Structures are given as C-alpha cells and as structure tokens.
Amino acid sequence: MVELPKDDLIFRMHRELAVAMQKPVEQRRWVMVIDLTKCTGCTACTVSCKAENKLPPGVVYRPVMEQESGTFPNVSRFFLPRPCMQCEQPPCVKVCPVGASYKRADGIVSIDYDTCIGCRYCIAACPYGARTFDWGENYTDDTPAFQPYEELASFEYGVARSRKDDGSPVGNARKCHFCLHRLNEGMLPACVTTCIGRATYFGDANDPGSLVSELIRSPRVMRLKEEIGTHPSVYYLT
Amino acid sequence: MKRLYYLALLLLSGLGLWGIVLRLTEGLKVTALTSYVSWGLWVAFYIFFIGLSAGSFLLSTLVYVFGMERLERVGKLALLSALCSLGAGMAFILIDLGQPTRFWHTLVYRNFNSVLEWEIFFYVIYASIILAELWLLTRSQSPKAKAWVKLLGMVGIPVAIGVHGGTGSIFALAVGRPYWNSGLLPIIFIVSALASGAALITFLWAVLGPKDGEKPAMVRTLAQLMALFLAIDGLLVASEFLVGLYSGIPDEAGALVALTERFWFVFWVGQLGFGLLIPLLLVAFPATRRSTAWMGVAGLSAVIGILAVRMNLVIPAYVVPQFEGLRRAYVDPRLQYSYTPNGIEWLVSLGVVAFTILVFSLIYERLIAGKQQEVAGQ
Amino acid sequence: MSEPTGEVRLSRRDLIKTSAFLGGAALVAGGADVAFNALRTSAQPGGEGRTYDLAHPENVLYTACLNCTVACSIKTKIQDGVIAKIDGNPYSAMTMLPNLPMEVSPEEAAPFDGKLCPKGQAGIQTVYDPYRLRKVLKRAGPRGSGKWETIPFAKAVDEIVAGGKLFAHLGEDRHVEGLREIAALKDAAVASAMAADVARIRKKQMTVAEFKAKHAAHLDTLIDPDHPDLGPKNNQFLFQVGRIHNGRIEFSKRFVQNALGSINWIEKTTLCGQTSNKAWVKATSAYSGGSWTGGTKSPRPDHKNTEFLLVFGTIIFEANYGPVQESEPITEGLRSGRLKVAVVDPRLTKIASKAWKWLPAKVGTDAALALAMIRWILENERYDSRYLGNANLGAAKADGEIAFSNATWLVKIENGRPAMHLRGDEAGIGTKTEMVAFQNGKPVAFDPNDATREIEADLFVDAEVNGIRVKSPLQILLEEAQAHTLAEYAEITGIAQEDIVAVAREFTSHGKRAAVEFYRGAIKHTNGWYNALSLIALNMLVGNFDAAGGISKPGGQHGWKGDKSGQPFNIAKLHPGKLAAFGVPLSREGWQYEESTLFEGYPAKRPWYPFSGNVSQEVFPSMADGYPYPMKATLLAIHSPIYSIPNGFAQLRTLLDPGKVPLYIACDIIIGDSSMYADYIFPDLTYLERFGITQGSHHTRVKSSAIRHPVITPLTETVTVFGEEQHMSLETLMLAIAERMSLPGFGPDGLGAGMDLTRPEDWYLKLHANLAWDGKATPDASAEEIELFRQSHRHLQPTVYSEERWRKAVRPEDWAKLVYLLNRGGRFDSSETAYDGAFIKAKLGGVNRFYVEEVAASRHAMTGQYFHGGPVFAPITDSMGKEIPSDEGEFQLITYKEVFGTQSRTISNYWSQLAVAPENYVVMNAADVARLGLRDGEEVKVTSRSNPAGVMDLGNGRVKPVVGKLRAIEGVRPGVVAISTHFGHWAYGASAMEVDGIVVPGDQRRAGGIHPQPLFRLDDNLRGTPLSEPIGGSVSFYDTRVDIAKA
C-alpha cells in the first residue's frame, strides 16, 4: 500500500498495533497512557465510546472528570478521563461468583456476557467506578418514536449483540474493554482515535520500542489509587 | 381471627407476586437502583434474612448441641425460622440478579476466589443440614435421632458461621469501599446474627409459645440472651465507627457522615432506637422484663432495628463516589450517587416477607405446634 | 406556561401514529431490509459471526459534519442501513494530522479513524431524533399556538404560491399574497435594464424622474416608483437563513435572487463572527485601480509553528473553527515546550487553564488592552521595522518578505481627523491611483503593487505635503495609543501594568512566530470593529503575515463553482433566463445611506450597513418599521432567530403580528424554537441525508474540500416534483415552487440544453465534479473502487440514489473522478505540503492595512458622524452614540459556548450535551455569590434594563421566568455573570405540540437550563433591536448589565 505518513503519534501507534497483533496474545500487554497536560476535557472520547459500544442510559465507560482549583485570579482547571484501568490485580475479577469477569492474557479484563448473572458484586468491588450496569433502558423509550440505532448490534468482544428483546448485555455489568473488537481488526480504541487533544495513547508495553513503553518510562507517570495494589494498566502523564 | 391473619398474608404475598412478575418482565429498571448505587433494599433484606437464619440456627444448637435444657422447647421453632429465613434470603438475592434465569451458573461456573461463590456453596450444605435436623426431630424423639441431630448441629455451627460470616466478607473484601473494607465486619455479622436470631425467637415464642408456667421464664431467658448479643454487637459497631471516623480515609468518614445525616432516620431511630436502646431498656427494667408481652415487643423491636442495620450497611457505602469528580462527569438518572427504594421495591419486599411468614406459620401449625402440646402434656 | 388544550392521552398506538410525521422507525426499517439483503453477501445480519462490520469499507461513507458550523470532514459507518458510528475522515487534514494521502485506497483506509468533537460524535442523535419532521405542517391555531395539521406537500406549495385567504378556517379573514403575486417582475431583460439604471441613480448619474420616464411601462413591478432603488416587488420576499454553506448557498441564491428576483437573501452572520470577518477582509484586501477589492475573511495563526499565542475572547479548545483542528497543534506545542499561550477572557476557558497567563480583562476593553501593548511596543521599538518600512511589493520582495503594510502611506488630516490616503496627484508628484509616503523626510509617490521599485519609507510622519496636513498610519496609531498611560490602561482593563508589559514583551520576543487570535468575545460589542482592528494591528507590528507560526490564510477549498479553466460546470453561467436582483436590501446592507433616494438627513429612520452584509438582527425590526419597505413573505431555513438573536423575544412580537409578517414559511428538521411560530413548516433533511459542499476550514493550512452527500435514505416522506420522486428537503421545496411558477433555471433543461435541474443531485454532483477538475485533475476510480462505491451505496433506496441517475448528472468522463472523490469524502491536500521554508504556501500576500480609508470616509447613518479608519478604544454606545451606563445593572452578562453544544441543534443529543451537562448554570465568581448571600446550586432570577421582569415571553400568554441555578466558581472575573447558550429550549421537542388533534408530549430532558437571550440590551432608539456594532454589523452579545436575585 501507499506510504503512510511517518508521524510519531497516530500512525506510529497504528504501526505498533499491527506489530503487536502479529505476536501470540499472551505476549502482548496493552496499556493506555493519558497525557493530562494535553487533555482538553472535550469529552469526545466519552461520547465516541458511547457510540462505538452503543451504550444505553446508565452505562458509561469513559467519563471525563473535571476539577477546578485555586482562587481567582490564580485558578486552574484539570481534566481526567477515566476508562477501565484493566488492573493487573483486578478486584472485580476476584469477586465475580461465576468467573464471568476474567483477565485475558493480554491484560484486558473482559466480561463474558453469557455467563454474567448480573449480581453487581464487581460494581461494588471496583475502586474506580469503572463498571456500570445495563438496566435495559433506551434513550428514545417513551418518545414519539423509538429510534433504530439503539438496538443495532454492538460488537463488543468481537460478538455482534443487539439489545433488542432485552438479551445480554441487558442485565449485565459492563465496562471498557480497550475496544478489543477494534484491536482485532487492527484498529486503535475509539477514544484514542477521536481524541482531539491527541492526549490518549495506546499500545503494547511488552514492545520496549513502542510509544507507550517510552511514555511510561517518563518520570511524569502516575496511576490512580496505586496504594490499593490494583496495578492499573492505564497510566497518566502529569 | 386466624382466617383474617392468613387472608392478610395471602393478600400481601399476592401483591408481592405482582411486583415480582413486573420485575421479571421489565427487568431491574423497575427499581430505583443506579449504576453507582447498584445494591439496595433487596440486598439489605438478603443479608438480614441470612443473619436471622444463622442466628436462629445457632440458637437451636444451644439446645441440641450444648443441651441447654431450659430452651429445649424452642429448638424446632428456631430451626424452622432458620429454614424459612434462609429461603427468604435466597428469594431476595434471586430477584436482585440481573439475570435471574442464570442463578444455576453459580453452581456450574466456579470462581474459587469469590466469597459469593463460597457463600452459595455453603448455603446448599447449610440448607440440607437444617432440613435433615427438622426431619429427624419431627419424626421421632428417640435418643438415636437426638444423637444425629447433635452431630448435625455440631457440623452446622461452622457452616452457619461460614454462611453469615461469609456474607460479611462479601462486603469486607470490597477494597473499593473503605466503609466495608474492615476485618471486624465478619465478626460483627456473626454477633448481630446471633442477636437477630435471639430477638426473632424471643418474639415468636412470646407470640406462639404455649401459655404455661414456663413461658415467662423462657421468654425472659431468650430476651436476656438477645440483650447480651445486642450489647456486644453495639460495642463492636461503636469501635468500627470511631476507627472509621478517625481513620482519615475520606470515603469512609464520608459514608459515616452520610449515615448520620442523609440517612439519619434509619440510623438514629432504626439502628440505635429500635435496634439497641428500646430492647435493652425493656430488658433492663424489672417491670417490663417480667412481662412476656413486653419481651415480645423487645424482640420485635430488635428485629426491626437489625433490618435498619442491614440497610445502613449496604446503602451509605455507595453514596460516596470513588472519585468526587464522577458525580458530575456524566449524568443521567442511573448515574446518581443517591438512592431511595421505590414503591415496587418495597412492595416486592413486603410480599416476600409476607409469603415467608405464611409458609412459616403453615408449617409451624402442621408440624410443630401440635406436637408442642403433646410435649407439654407429658 | 399554557400547553395545548384538549389533551388526548397518548397511547403506544397513537405514538406510532404520530411517528407518521415525526421521524419514525418505519422508513429506516425499510432501509434496513435493503441493507439486510445486501449484507448477506458479507455476513449475516444481527447475529453471531459478525466480528466488526464497521471495519469494512463497504460499510463506510465519507461526508461532512454540520452539528456545528465548522463542518469537519467525517466518516460514517453504516450498519443494517442505519448510521452506527461517526468518526473523523482520515483523508482530511481537518480531522487527522497528518492526513492520509488521497492515493491510499478506501480499502486500505478503512481501519483509520480521524478525530472528532463530542458534537460530531453525537450527530447520529441529530438525524435519528424522535421529533424529526417527515410531513408538511400547517398551523391549526394562531402563530405559536402549538397546534398543527399535516397537509399534503403539493397542497402546501399551491397555497404559498397562489396565496389567498389561507387561514380563513382559523377566523383570519385576511388575503395573504402568494409568491406568484409577489414576484411581479419576471422579464429578465427589463430587470437588467432597471438594475443598471438603479446603479446610475445610486451614483447620482441619473434622476428618479429620468428613470420613471425610461421605465414607465414597468413601474408597476416596483415597490415604489418614486424610489426605484428599493427595487422590484420581488424584494418583498425574504429568504432568512442560518448555517447554509456552499452548494446550498448557490442553489438558494439561484432560486431567491435569480429566479424569484428578490435581493433579500439574508444569512445569520451578524450573529456570528461577522465583524471579525469583515475587519480581516478590509485589513487584507487588495489595492487595484485606485480602490480596494477582495480580502480574506478569516486569517488565523498557524498553531503548528507558533511560539507565542495570544488569545482574545475565543474558546479555542471548545468552540471557534474549531476544536478538532486547533487542539492538537496547541497541545503538542504546550507539551513539547514550543508554545506559550496567554488568554484574555473573563472566563477561565479550557485553553486558559493551560496558559502561561490568564488575563481576565474587564469585558469590552480588548482595544484598550491592545492599545496598551501597542503603546509599549512602539515606544520601546519592539516592532518589526523592516516589515513596516516596506511600503510596496518591490520593497517586500527585496527583503524576502511576502507581505507589506500601509503603515507608511500618508493619510490626509481633514479638519482634525484622518481621512483618505493622500494620492500622488494630490501631492502633486504622481497619479491619482498612486499612494504617497515619506522617504527620509521627502514624499514619494508609488504604486503599491509595483514589484520592481523598492519603496522603503519613514514610519512616523506628521507633516504637510502640498499644503495638505498628513500623517502616517503608524503615527496615527501611536497617537491613539498614547491617549492613555499604561497605568490608565491597567485601570481601564483591570489587568496589572506588569502583566500588560510582560505579555507585550513575550509577544515581541518570537519574531514572526507570535500571533494574536481573536473571535466573538472580542468583537461582539458595539465597539467590536475597532477592537478587531487593534488586534489585527498587533499582528502587523510583528510582521507575522504569511509566516510559519504567524497569521496565515486558511487553506480553503478547491473550486466548486466551475469558474476555473478546465472545470466542466460553471454554475453561474448555467442559468437560462437568469433574473437580475437589484435594489436596497431589507437590511440596507452594502449601501451608503447617502447613496439612496431615502436619504433625508440624520438620523436615518434605521441604521444602514455599507460595510456589512447579512445583518440578521435587522430583519424583524425592519419589517416592523416597514423600512425601507414592508415585507410580504419570508422563508426561514436552518436558522432559529428567536432563539439565537440577542433578545429575539422582542422580535417575536413582530413575528406574531400577521400585519407585519403576512406569510412566514419555515423549512426545518423539527418543530424548532423559531419554526414553531411559522404558518407552514416544510421538512428538511439533516446534514447526513443531503448534498452539499462545506465551507473552507479556518484552521487547516492546506485545501480541504469535504463533500456532503446522503449516507442514508432520508427520513422525510417522498414527493413528486418535475415528475421525479424525491425526499422532501429545502431543495425539493424550491424546485416545487419553481415548477408551479415556471421560474427560469429549474426543471427540464434548467441548467441549459440537455441539462435538467429536477433533483438535488442534478445540481450538487456537478459541483462535486468541478472539485475534481480544479488545477491538476484527480485520478479516476479504479474498477474495484467503482464496485466498492456500489457496495457502499447498496443500502440507499432509489428515491435518493440510483447509479444511472447519478451518472447522468455529470459528463461520462467525470464519473470515475467523482466516484474517486465520493469514496474519500472529498478532495484533500496533504498537511505535509503546507509550507515553503519559513512561509506558508497558501498566501494572503499583498498589502496589510493598519488604516482603512474607505471606512474613515463614510458616516454612521444615525449619528451622521464619520467612522475611524484605524484602531481606537471606543466606549459601548447605542445607535445614537449614547454611552450605555455601566450602572444599569450590578453585573456584566456574557455568554459562551460549551464544546458539547451548539446554539440550538444539539439539545437532541442524549449522548453528549444532555449527559455531559443536562442543564446549564448562571455562572458567577464565588466571591460575588457569597457577597450576595447566595449559595451554589441555588435558583436565581436574572433581570436586565431591557427585561426588568426577567421573563421569557413566548407569546400567546406563555411566559417563563429567566431563572437558573447558580454555579459559584473561581474561574470567572468577579462582576461577570456567564450563561452558556445551549439550553432553555421551549420547542425542539422540549414541549408538547398538538398535531392532527393528537398531543405529542415534550421530552423534559430537552427543557432544562436557562437561556440568556431574553436579557440582552435593546437599543433605545430602534424599537426592539439589540445593540449593534455599526461597521461590521455585529449584534452585541457582551454589553448587557444584569441583576441577580434569589428566585
């Protein structure tokens, strides 16, 4: 194919993704790096994720939190997107009574919608509020016309599922899955591609040369709630 | 009189059933739960009943294992209430599942790291033990049977403790919730279970117990047991509370503040009033202590109080966001850090409770009350 | 608030029934079937085995966003015939940096998604809005009653064309003039002849009497024979429009001006960035033959290379044009340390939160802050004297510069005030087109465009030439800047003197890689024009025009009009029987008051806008005054004046009066906040269901020409026009009217022999084809690509797409090229090719102006005062020059945009606006809130001089209080009240409507929040007109004082 631009962000991530996908799954270690100095708090990632995964009311995978600090005129605002941390020690997985939540070899914490009994123990257990529940509601219920986009199949985990007739994932816990279904097609997560601040990076931490590997070596990295020993796979640059 | 009693129970059960049907057809969206406050009234009822069950069972073991002759006559009653409470608890957790039809997954797909998983495992054994004991006791009074019951009781003790202590751990192990995440919690669960068990039996015996010379003494003994457990429980909770407040863990302190402010009624009136003060005072005053009726009230009050305790355990933990910023980050009615049970949830609960009482009463009449008289007659 | 009466409880079935006119599942389901069958080829629908359909090119269609005006290039992904996902188009520099080369095949491009903002991501919910309109509605009660009946399209068109007692059944016994009657002048030859003579009258080369004599036979076609310059009766039809964008602009102008013959095609732009655009045009226009032409409306900093960016009143990460283009180069620069940012804004905007300095200047004092910096820069000689000294092209060339300025071109001082530039002949040393400057104290005359002669001139001049007092523009600027000391400026602006100096020093420490960017916040004031000139002057002082990292020309677009050599369809020419529209526009724009026969001394009855256009706030008040003439029929489209014009509610009173607005027709996608007051509403298509060419991007440095085309089968019902079945849309409506009235330029052979104009694609595909032939022609699509095109269009029904029909719309040799473009969503140059050396390829070039002589030479039609030609710090005044007292209210009201919302179209976006912020707030500084003894979250009522009661009067007795929740923050200047503009809707699905007797309940989620509009300050002299800026024509948005009280 035609030469792709040799930039060191978006196309680089694409190239590195392609390389990683060549390796056996257990040799990949997906991590996400979010540069808070570049995040403009636009919530494009939040909404892109909603659309990508056809998320109903009550379900959100990547809210962007905002905080103001200081007093006039020395004030600052700061923005913090919060996907699932894909913890290396995920409390959510530990508590799941039926093993519907499990950790994949590549580090992604997945939910098997067909096994999940909807007990919501994992929601209680997640220290990051990263899990929400599918209550079976739709945005255009009880409006003059229910809209078809709400029951289109979503492709989470590479399986086409429609919420039509309240089938799973209705009644299941749901969470960010690093867009596994896109990775499988050589595509970056939807929140990464749409990021207008180019603040979100994604890649294989097992590839020492990858952009994300470079970034997580930086002294500026931090992770959320390190103290509780969950070892998140999402890093923040401050 | 009795007919009216059963009619009322039937009616309530019917209403509850309607609620359950609605819940099963419409899904959990009929509840006021949110993705952030994902457990509510039904889970509170679930642990409440598991507590009652374990408590009642342990009480029964005083008779059958530790041979506490004075309580001989409440043994079966205790076992029966243990069984029915367990049933109720199961019912509540079942209707709370997002995928109720998949309850069997818990038996097929195992995750040995999950407390809940072990719980379910325990429930099965536990239930069989109670059934076995009841079966034996209702069939014969032979020493051989007694021996078996004693054996079963002994096995049952750790199981019961496992069952309810485990329920405690469900919460205790949630690292995400400092409010729950504490070593003391499982112990508190056991003690409060004993308290609730004693309370229930006190109440039941005060109402159902055959009116004879022994009754007041019996009720008083039960009540005093209850008071004892309540007191210990109170101490443990207090220490938890203080530790929490001074732990400096904002979430935990936050939850406790919410507990005493946002949920002040359930806490001050329910947990402390009904759950501690009223029963203790009633037991403390000689005047009331001598009255079987008052002791019944004390029992009932404690039972209600402990329901409040359960609600206070589940809900406040949720009203503190994992991150303050999450409150406003993305807003819709299911992404709120606040929750008040709605009509449907209460209706269903009422129904399940009524139905449990109904079943309990029927079995009690058929299998136990009759024989009770015989025993009294001898 | 009075809901429609006779409420019928709505059962599910009714809901289905009502969805017959509101966007319903029905049609889409149809689309789905088509898709289903087609999809079977790739994978079975709905079920397992489909890992990720959206990754496959046959499910991708590229088009253009329009959830806000920026119009980013987008990639839509179709699933079962429904739009499932929207992303940025990786081929476009607007949405991916760097962008994919066009050579990359769509197959290979499929895995790449570009960037998009939250609004763009949520566009799906704009299209699939449960309240979408699918049938024509006619009001079944008084205007705004909320009662409607559905009527057949054909009948509706007949009614508006024929007129008559259209509302007799509602007890309105008045004759409504139809379009046929209004369009009195039909003869093209007569029209041109009259137009030419009106031009003479305008130049005082012909008298009215002479005109009447000459055109005696046709005077009956004029509005007023004694004022021929008012033009034909046709002008009494108005097309009032919003963000219409290219392609549709030409189509509707063709209809309104050159077929119906009305001059009145008025866009909403004076609400928008107008004054900035006009000021930039003046500052960059070219000098030829003694007068000024052309100019660029939106030069912007080249963020990718800027080292210091000084932002005045524009929300770079959140609004502007737009977040998707601007964010990345800036965040990259901030991270790498290349870029330093300072932001002048009363609010701590998101970019301000990342800035080196946030300067929360007092509202309306931008010019003062700029002049303070200018004073320091001039007095400390921190300017680029080399650039400023170059008086003509020759000198610039010699220095290897691209641009030069008029800093040195002498200006005549007439009775104390600067007037026109001194010309060579006046100086007695040259011709009358030559300019004059001082070289070492001696005047020289020169041709600014002379590329060979080098004129390096003296910067500061105050002298006499040939007995004429003259000054150089830089001298004039210096004197203006010296009107105040830095200390005084600090007082005026509320910005500490050391900060002013620090920013000025930083700004002048990066050579040409520093730039000032500004937009609405700085200019939507009555003094906005001069603020704009001051901020442009700052850029010129560092000579940053056309420099990498400096101010640059937007990349723009490839030509679509076909007027370039080698392009197949010159659409302006393809118009048999084209009618010439002429006369004074309703808004009196582009005319000097003095030129018109209406001149009767000062003040004029209403303002005139010689330097502006599309003065939208003038529409209703002018109708109310019947000045310059009364109007008879209006067609509203893509615009919500009552919601978007400051205090549009004052104008609503006019709209509700059939005497002043006899016929009001709307074309909308929904029953909007304004279209709800119309007599008829015709359904239109949303931006994802129709054709178009978008507008050029402000913030790409290379050409990006996105193509808009239908990506799904439209949701509106189909009708038959010119024998063609097509979906109702603005185009269809115009086609149908043209058919009824047999207007020239539409229908069979409408574009010339053998070229029909009977369907939208007949028009648009030709424009798209033109793109392919601009300059180097684009390649042909390969056979595989053509097959892919068929696949990716498989879900479209024949009513919108048919290959043979589309092929017929262009020449055979165009088709493969067209497919090549459609498969990529347009024609996009590579961002890598933007620069040559230290400069940018796309150049403004030529002269940049500190001083605009033609403005200095004209008068304000109300005060009769002359305007200033250069930057000044002017007070906030009304149309009679009276200052607006700052004690009118305790707080200064400002408004702003949030990144998740547009003015009114995103209230249907449940994923974004309604979840990221279900309501907006009355935002104030925490200290003010505390001082008032109020609490965060508390409800407050906001009142103003023009709205002492603090109510939103929606007509028909429906009144809402202007009440909102307080949000106490630190990031806003004390004394300021900020209210965003995306909420407080009363229609657009926010309240119940009654259609054919069935009540369609409103969606409460859409009714949240507060709208600042009712509060804005009205002009005391102009009967319900908001304060306005007289030169660029902007409405004022930030000059209103308000009071806050507990609700």
Ligand SMILES: Nc1nc2c(c(=O)[nH]1)N[C@H]1C(S)=C(S)[C@@H](COP(=O)(O)OP(=O)(O)OC[C@H]3O[C@@H](n4cnc5c(=O)[nH]c(N)nc54)[C@H](O)[C@@H]3O)O[C@H]1N2
């Ligand atoms: N999200 C979003 N983006 C959009 C649009 C949209 O609707 N939503 N619309 C598009 C359109 S049509 C346009 S015109 C552009 C407008 O783009 P912008 O001009 O960036 O948007 P505004 O909201 O007009 O900006 C007003 C800003 O000026 C500040 N301000 C108010 N008064 C003053 C003052 O006196 N001085 C200074 N320095 N600042 C002041 C306000 O606090 C606010 O931050 O946005 C485009 N992009």
Ligand SMILES: Nc1nc2c(c(=O)[nH]1)N[C@H]1C(S)=C(S)[C@@H](COP(=O)(O)OP(=O)(O)OC[C@H]3O[C@@H](n4cnc5c(=O)[nH]c(N)nc54)[C@H](O)[C@@H]3O)O[C@H]1N2
């Ligand atoms: N207070 C305050 N007021 C403002 C602003 C502000 O910052 N603050 N911003 C101003 C600016 S910059 C601008 S540009 C104006 C914009 O104001 P408008 O020109 O009114 O633009 P919108 O409000 O976005 O859309 C107007 C209406 O067009 C209709 N519509 C949407 N899509 C379509 C379509 O595809 N076809 C048709 N036929 N109709 C459609 C909808 O009814 C929508 O309500 O608002 C101005 N008003």
Ligand code: SF4
């Ligand atoms: S963030 Fe929460 S949901 Fe995600 S892995 Fe960690 S614990 Fe599980």
Ligand code: SF4
């Ligand atoms: S909700 Fe599902 S995933 Fe979560 S713990 Fe229960 S079964 Fe496991």
Ligand code: SF4
């Ligand atoms: S990775 Fe995918 S699922 Fe996770 S937040 Fe981003 S878009 Fe959503």
Ligand code: SF4
């Ligand atoms: S899209 Fe990027 S910039 Fe916008 S909020 Fe998400 S992470 Fe931040």
Ligand code: SF4
């Ligand atoms: S800025 Fe957002 S809403 Fe506006 S055009 Fe671009 S993507 Fe669409």
Ligand SMILES: [Mo]
């Ligand atoms: Mo605008």
